[in-house]
Amino acid sequence: MQFLGRVGTVLLGLSLVLAMCLPVGAVEPIKIGVLGPMSFTQGEGHWNGATMAADEINGAGGVKVAGVMRPIKLIKVDTNEFLSIPDATNAVEMAVSRYKVDFLVGGFRTEAVQVMQDIAMDAKKIFIGCGAAHPELCTRVTKDYDRYKYWFRLTPINSKYLGKVDFILLGTAAAIMKKTLGIKKIKVAVVAEKAAWADPIVNISQKLLPAKMGMEVVGVWRPSPVAKDCTAELAAIQRAGAHIVFTTFSSSVGLTFAKQMGELKVPAAAVGINVESQKSGFWEATGGKGNYTETINTYARVAITPKTIPFYDKYVKLFNQAPNYTAGTYDALYILKEAVEKAGSVESDKVLPFVEKTDNVGTAGRVVFDKSHDVTWGPGYVTALGTQWQDGKIQCVWPYHWEKVFYEGTVPFKLAPWIVDYWKNKK
Amino acid sequence: MILDIIIDGLIKGSVYALLAIGFSLVLGVARIINIAHTALYMTAAYLIYVGTKMMGLPAPVAMVASIVLTVILGLLIYNFFIRPIQEHEAAVLIATIAVAMMIQEVFLMIFGGHYLGVNPLIDGYATILGVKVTYQHLLALGLALVVLLATRLFLQKTRLGLAIRSTAQDREVANLMGMNVTRVAMGTMAVSVGMAAVTGAIVVPLVTVEPTMWMHPLIMMLAIVVLGGLGSIEGSFVGAFILGFAESMVVFLVPMGSFLKDSVALSIMILVLLIRPEGLFGVSFEEER
Numbered sequence: 001m002q003f004l005g006r007v008g009t010v011l012l013g014l015s016l017v018l019a020m021c022l023p024v025g026a027v028e029p030i031k032i033g034v035l036g037p038m039s040f041t042q043g044e045g046h047w048n049g050a051t052m053a054a055d056e057i058n059g060a061g062g063v064k065v066a067g068v069m070r071p072i073k074l075i076k077v078d079t080n081e082f083l084s085i086p087d088a089t090n091a092v093e094m095a096v097s098r099y100k101v102d103f104l105v106g107g108f109r110t111e112a113v114q115v116m117q118d119i120a121m122d123a124k125k126i127f128i129g130c131g132a133a134h135p136e137l138c139t140r141v142t143k144d145y146d147r148y149k150y151w152f153r154l155t156p157i158n159s160k161y162l163g164k165v166d167f168i169l170l171g172t173a174a175a176i177m178k179k180t181l182g183i184k185k186i187k188v189a190v191v192a193e194k195a196a197w198a199d200p201i202v203n204i205s206q207k208l209l210p211a212k213m214g215m216e217v218v219g220v221w222r223p224s225p226v227a228k229d230c231t232a233e234l235a236a237i238q239r240a241g242a243h244i245v246f247t248t249f250s251s252s253v254g255l256t257f258a259k260q261m262g263e264l265k266v267p268a269a270a271v272g273i274n275v276e277s278q279k280s281g282f283w284e285a286t287g288g289k290g291n292y293t294e295t296i297n298t299y300a301r302v303a304i305t306p307k308t309i310p311f312y313d314k315y316v317k318l319f320n321q322a323p324n325y326t327a328g329t330y331d332a333l334y335i336l337k338e339a340v341e342k343a344g345s346v347e348s349d350k351v352l353p354f355v356e357k358t359d360n361v362g363t364a365g366r367v368v369f370d371k372s373h374d375v376t377w378g379p380g381y382v383t384a385l386g387t388q389w390q391d392g393k394i395q396c397v398w399p400y401h402w403e404k405v406f407y408e409g410t411v412p413f414k415l416a417p418w419i420v421d422y423w424k425n426k427k
Numbered sequence: 428m429i430l431d432i433i434i435d436g437l438i439k440g441s442v443y444a445l446l447a448i449g450f451s452l453v454l455g456v457a458r459i460i461n462i463a464h465t466a467l468y469m470t471a472a473y474l475i476y477v478g479t480k481m482m483g484l485p486a487p488v489a490m491v492a493s494i495v496l497t498v499i500l501g502l503l504i505y506n507f508f509i510r511p512i513q514e515h516e517a518a519v520l521i522a523t524i525a526v527a528m529m530i531q532e533v534f535l536m537i538f539g540g541h542y543l544g545v546n547p548l549i550d551g552y553a554t555i556l557g558v559k560v561t562y563q564h565l566l567a568l569g570l571a572l573v574v575l576l577a578t579r580l581f582l583q584k585t586r587l588g589l590a591i592r593s594t595a596q597d598r599e600v601a602n603l604m605g606m607n608v609t610r611v612a613m614g615t616m617a618v619s620v621g622m623a624a625v626t627g628a629i630v631v632p633l634v635t636v637e638p639t640m641w642m643h644p645l646i647m648m649l650a651i652v653v654l655g656g657l658g659s660i661e662g663s664f665v666g667a668f669i670l671g672f673a674e675s676m677v678v679f680l681v682p683m684g685s686f687l688k689d690s691v692a693l694s695i696m697i698l699v700l701l702i703r704p705e706g707l708f709g710v711s712f713e714e715e716r
Contacts, residue, residue, distance in 0.1 A: 040540035082540060083639075194686035221678075224686040228634050228643060232435045232678035233685055235558060239428070255542050255635050264552050264559045276542065284480075285544035285635065 029073035030063055030346055032336070033095035034329060035088075035106035035116060038078040041279055042131060045326030046106040048319045049130070050074055052311075053333035063337050066344040072333065075099045081112035088112040089119065096123040102346045103127070105332040110134035110197070117151055124348045126150045126355060128335065130328035133159040134197060138372035150348055152355060152373040154335070155328030155364065156298055157384050161377040163201055165296050166272055169386045169398055170246055171213060173271045173294065176413055177243055181423045186215045189237040189268065191257065192248035193225040201248050201273075218242050225251035230260050238266050243423070247272035247295075255285055262289030267422035269415060270294060280321035283392055290389055292416040297387040298325035298364050300396035302409035304385075309409075311363040322394060331362035379403040390414055432675045434558050440671025441571035442630055446644055447651040447663040448578060449622030455595040455658030457612035459509055460520045464623050465641040465648060466527035467504075471497045471627030472636050473534055476543050486548055494624040501620025505613060513612070527641060535638040547632040567629045574625055575664065581618070582660070591615050595658065647692065654696040656709020665707055669695065 034050045036043030054072040062069040077095045079088035088109075095101050096119060104120050107113035108131035117137060120127040127150055129137060135158045140148040156162065174186040190205045192198040202220060209215040218240035221233045230253065237245060245268045249257065254276035261270060274295040276282055282290055299322065301312045311330065315323045323330075339354035340346055360367045365382035367375055375382050383405055386398030390411070397413040399405040450464045471493045478489025508526055512518040547563035554560075582588035590611045594601040602608045634640060651670055655662025673695050674688040681687070699707065 037540065039535050044539070219682050221682045222684065222686050224689070226639075226643065227686070228640070229439065231438075231560075231564070232431070232675050233682070235431045235435065236428075236679055236682060238559070239431070252542055252635050252637065255544075259544065259635075260561075263547070263561045263563075266559075281541055281543075285542050287544055287546040287632075 027062075027068060027070055029071045030065070030103075030340065031073050031075055031099060031101045032333065033075045033077045033092075033099065033101035033104045033106075035077045035079050035092060035095070035104060036108060036131070036326060037080055037082045038076060039080070040082055041281070041324065042108045042326045043078065043106075044319075044321075045324045046108075046130060046329050047074075047076060048315065049323065049327030049330035050105060050333055052315065052318065053330045057333065057337055064341050065346060072337075075101055077106075079107070079112060079116070081107075081109045085109075085112045085115060089115050092116045092119045096120070096125060101125065103336055103348075105130055105329045105336075106326070107131050108326060110137065113137060117148070121147050121150055124150060126152070126336070126348050126351060128329075128332040128355075129153045130155045130332055131326045133157070133162055135160055135374075138374040141373045142371060149352060149373070152369055154332050154367065154375055155325040156296075157377045157382060158374055159197055159200075162273065162296055162384070163204065164377075165384050165386070165398075166201065166246075166248075167204075167208065167213070168402065169271050169294060169296065170209075170244065172386070172398060172400070173244055173269050173413060174213070174215060177269065177415065177423075180415060181243075181420065183243060183423065186243050187218045187241055188215050189218055189240060189242035189245045190220045190248075191233065191237070191245055192220070192222055193227075193251055193253050194222045195225050195250070197250070198222075198248040205246060215244075223253050223257070225249075225253050227253045228256060230257045231264070233257075234260055234264055234266050237268065238264075242268045244268055245270045245272075247274050249273060250275040252276065255282065255290075258282075258290040258293045259286040260289075262286060262291060262293075265416075265418040267419045269419060272296075277389060278324050278387070278394075280394075283389065288392065291391065292389060292414060294386060294388040294397065294413065297385045297394070297396075298328065299323045300385050300387050300394055300409075302385070302396040302407040304365050304383075304407050305361045305363065307361065307363045308407075325364075328364065331360070331364065331367060334362070335360055335367065379405050386413075388413060428679050430556050431558050432672065432679050434555060434560060435675040435678075436668065436672035438560070438564050438568050438671075439674055440668035441568050441575075442626065443644075443647055443651055443671055444664050444667035445571050445574060445622055445626040445629070446648045447655070447667050448575065448660055449619040449626070450648050451652050451655070451658055451660050451663040452578075452591070452595075452622070453612075453615050453619040454652065455660065456591050456598075456615040457513065457594075457608075458516055458598070459505075459513065459612070459616070460516060460523065461509070461616075461619070462520060462523040462645065463504060463527040463530065464523075464619070465645040466530040467497055467501050467620050468623040468627040468630075468644065469534070469636075469638075469641040470500060470530060471624035472545075472631040472634070472640065473538070475628055475631050476545055476636050479545055480543070486546075490628040494621060494628055497624035497627070498617055498621050501623075502613065502617055505616045509616075510609070527645075531638050531641065538638070540638060543636040545631045545636065561633075563632050567633060570625075570629050574622065578618070578622065578660075587611070587614050591618075643689070646689070650693050650696045654699055654706055656706030659706065659708040662706055662708030666696075 036046030062071040081088040104127040110132040113132040254274040271294045277293045277295045342354040343350040388397045396410045474493035478484040549562035552561045651666040655666030670692040673692045677688040678685045
């Protein structure tokens with residue numbers, strides 16, 4: 001008994017010494033949950049952008065909150081939203097309740113982000129979306145501000161503006177074809193994956209192209225978003241005599257379509273939205289057959305702002321791939337840092353007014369949130385880009401002196417040589 | 428347009444036929460509903476990607492290696508997951524679903540959800556009667572026909588082929604006649620997986636390699652097998668071309684509904700089954716009982 005008593009006294013003494021050695025009030029990190037399908041390119045973009053920003057911020061000492069420098073701790077939340085939306089719900093619940101994150105960034109599929117948004121709003125966590133484009137996500141803020149005020153969208157621009165850019169790209173390509181090939185009336189094949197977000201673009205195309213843009217719609221094709229073969233569609237498009245294929249793809253069909261279009265050397269320019277062609281792996285996955293594919297994009301190696309090229313180069317150096325729009329988490333972290341430092345707190349209600357007042361020169365343009373907490377689009381703000389694959393490189397081809405906007409490094413849009421040959425010989 | 432439909436339908440049908448005949452063979456002989464069949468087709472596709480893109484092997488070497496490795500994997504799956512429960516068809520069905528999901532998850536873990544591609548063996552295209560067809564598609568069509576012919580000869584002219592056919596007709600009688608039905612089943616499994624692997628090898632330059640690429644061919648393959656008659660090799664051959672042509676017709680005749688091509692193909696299957704429940708070449712259910 002006496003021996004046990006001595007051991008107890010020693011242990012108690014040791015505990016006291018250990019307790020005295022611990023620093024009083026150790027600095028608690030700011031926890032940011034990064035949401036994304038981490039096995040897929042989109043999730044990799046979320047994580048890469050966030051880690052790059054977090055490393056830079058922590059390297060510079062952290063975030064100054066009420067005089068204390070606090071580091072950022074990222075929590076990787078794999079939403080698996082491509083394969084299962086319930087997985088996304090569970091992942092966000094876990095981030096909020098178990099890991100007790102202070103803020104959330106990321107998300108990709110609108111259907112999944114809507115659910116994630118609800119969970120984040122219930123937990124009163126500021127959530128900066130970097131992936132989903134549907135306007136409804138921000139309409140919710142105007143409809144029910146008190147509930148959805150913690151939501152902001154940073155990338156990409158919403159699908160309404162994406163549609164605008166889409167038609168500008170189409171008009172630009174049509175003008176170049178008319179001038180280069182002497183075509184009087186441009187014939188357009190509208191090809192859009194069968195998905196709800198693509199329906200408005202198809203409907204508007206059918207009305208707008210003949211009525212306002214002086215083009216002829218030779219047909220509308222709606223392949224499945226995951227179609228593995230588009231040769232039949234391409235044969236029909238060529239039979240229809242299309243000069244331009246106006247694409248609306250966000251899924252794997254974009255890769256299949258571009259690859260087969262290049263293999264068959266279809267004499268039409270592919271212009272529009274093709275999310276797969278925003279990725280560095282597109283060139284290899286199509287075996288170079290996706291050359292000359294044009295798409296709306298967020299990043300390219302052009303001087304949108306003084307931050308763009310350094311960000312782009314560092315990203316490529318670190319991750320061996322070009323950033324896609326989900327890497328907007330990089331800017332999201334800097335926006336949060338600025339707001340937290342101004343608020344002197346990590347409490348959502350204190351930080352919120354400062355996020356609302358954001359006027360930040362980011363990597364994709366000047367970020368100002370509108371009343372619906374959506375990123376503002378237009379000259380002087382975020383414009384988005386038109387990029388085209390040109391001999392193995394993603395080149396920015398738009399804005400090319402549009403509304404006095406020109407980013408250093410932008411090059412002219414190119415027509416594939418077989419398109420030029422075909423239509424010149426046809427005359 | 429008719430020419431477009433014929434050429435496109437022929438190419439699609441031949442690829443489906445390769446998959447469906449392999450599946451049908453093992454179903455007819457060993458009563459194994461191997462849902463992992465198209466997951467093995469995907470395995471061959473990934474192995475070719477690894478061989479050509481990551482290891483820098485010449486494409487033909489990578490193709491042969493991938494076929495051999497896939498057959499070995501298929502036999503391991505048969506030995507460890509199927510054989511112990513072979514007598515319980517429902518259990519085999521569920522086990523092979525699990526195996527297919529496992530294969531998918533393994534590839535997802537290793538390669539992520541990235542869309543990968545393999546270069547065609549022959550670049551360029553030919554114009555046949557005004558229809559552009561890539562050489563790789565023509566090669567796929569040619570190879571598919573050669574493989575189908577070789578399978579037919581194998582089944583008709585070899586001792587193992589005879590054993591497979593007799594086991595397919597009546598497993599019990601084949602057993603009583605002194606055939607080692609387990610060994611025949613294993614041989615059939617090897618041929619069946621080999622066909623899945625060959626299909627993967629032929630098709631890989633035409634498709635996007637990704638961890639869920641096995642699902643769509645699985646649905647089409649099941650539809651073809653049911654349409655042709657469960658376990659009937661002739662039925663699978665004919666069924667594959669019917670669905671291939673049906674898909675092409677939808678795209679050419681209803682461009683706005685080209686996403687419906689799979690649904691239309693499956694509807695044709697249902698229609699045929701309503702008229703002829705045993706499928707085009709199947710044994711009637713009454714007779715079977």
